[in-house]
Amino acid sequence: MAFIDYYKILEIDKTADQKAIKKAYRRLARKYHPDVNTNDPEAQKKFQEINEANEVLSNEESRKKYDQYGKDWKHADDIERAKQSQQYQQSQQGSSRGFEGFDDDASGYSDFFESMFGGGNQRGGYRRAAQFKGQDFNATLQLNLTDIYESQKQTLTVNGKKIRLTIPSGVEDGQTIRIKGYGGEGAGGGPKGDLLITFNVINNTTFKRIKEDLYSTVSLDLYTAILGGEITVNTFQSKVKLNVKPGTQNGAQVKLKGKGFPVYKKEGSFGNFYITYEVKIPEKISEKEKELFQELAKLNS
Incomplete structure (x- = not known):
């Protein structure tokens, strides 16, 4: 078996930390992804090498073994x-x-x-x-954030074998799950190894996710911020109407309880959805508006 330099494939040093490994993997995965390089066998081969290198180096245990052996x-x-x-x-x-x-x-x-x-x-x-457990197999599964809002079933092909598994809603980027008995064959009558699947979750939304909570910034015009009113905002699944209080300040935050992301392996439990208001100041105003603002300034003083 020829030696494969996983560090060279990811274009990183051997001293790179996990953050650097993840950053390098994402950059190269986007560059060589089959969806971007259709009908390019070399790019597809490179994409497979990048995935293999990431599977080994992003796992502390397998990286330690690779560095040593x-x-x-x-x-x-x-x-x-x-x-x-x-x-x-x-x-x-x-x-x-x-x-x-x-x-x-x-x-x-x-x-x-x-x-x-x-x-x-x-x-x-x-x-x-002697009885030896079979080697563990590592695989990376790339999913969009919208794919894991609900639990779903997927069929994976590992070493020519089809494995049907349920992906729980709320899994996190970089999370690894272990499926026992789906690794390599044992030696001397030993048990099979396991399959370790690491999730690479791509956020394909405008929302920011931290654990099970979601965050969004909503623009608010000056007049609504001052006078109050009703606005419609997007949550992950639907639109919601909100009442804006008069005198709402820039940076004010509203919490929508239970409108966030599913809590991993807690059926029916959801995080919160946080909305931060960004008050927009008009860049151009008419002469009439200018006069009215001047009147307001006098009244305020």
Whole structure:
């Protein structure tokens, strides 16, 4: 298996933090997305490489294994178990035989696994007794914010197998869920690995989302702000009529209880919707309006 430099694919340094990784992934995903590069096989291939790199580096556990074991990072757990087993056998048998020459050099891992699973020495009974859990698979699922307002069912294809799953409403960007038993096959009769799905949620609305709360800025003309009145605003699902109090100040905020986003895994529970008023001052006024404002200024003084 050839070594793939995930850091180079995402165009980042090895010291990059999670924020930098997410930023790089989003930038490159937009650039090479199949919807933007139709009929471009190279762009589609690049998009797959970007997704794979993000799946590994955005997960702290898999990134640690990748940094330590290189191309054999997927077998990190098996390598550690083999080390422990070797140490145990040596302590029991008082012998240094076993996986001779095995050390932490990543260049030797492939030979180690070839001898372990592909026709190596059968002596000692270790290979017949060892059971290893299959490797975990990682996948990234990109969704729009409007897609997760309600729970939905989707069918994913992972390694040629179709998996039907329910995506709960209210999932968050970067959230990872684990589906047990849908990873790689175990070795020596060991259990299958798991499938880890990380959600990449794109906000395709004009609203700002923080957890289950939504935020929106609404323009308010000067006269309505001063005199009060009724306006219509957009929430996530519908339009709502609001009564504006006379003398409403710029930056004033209104809370619409229960009009926000669904609370994850709490059926029927919603956050709040916060509206901030932005009072607009007229850029041009007529002579008559100017006279009236001057009269108001005199009255106020």
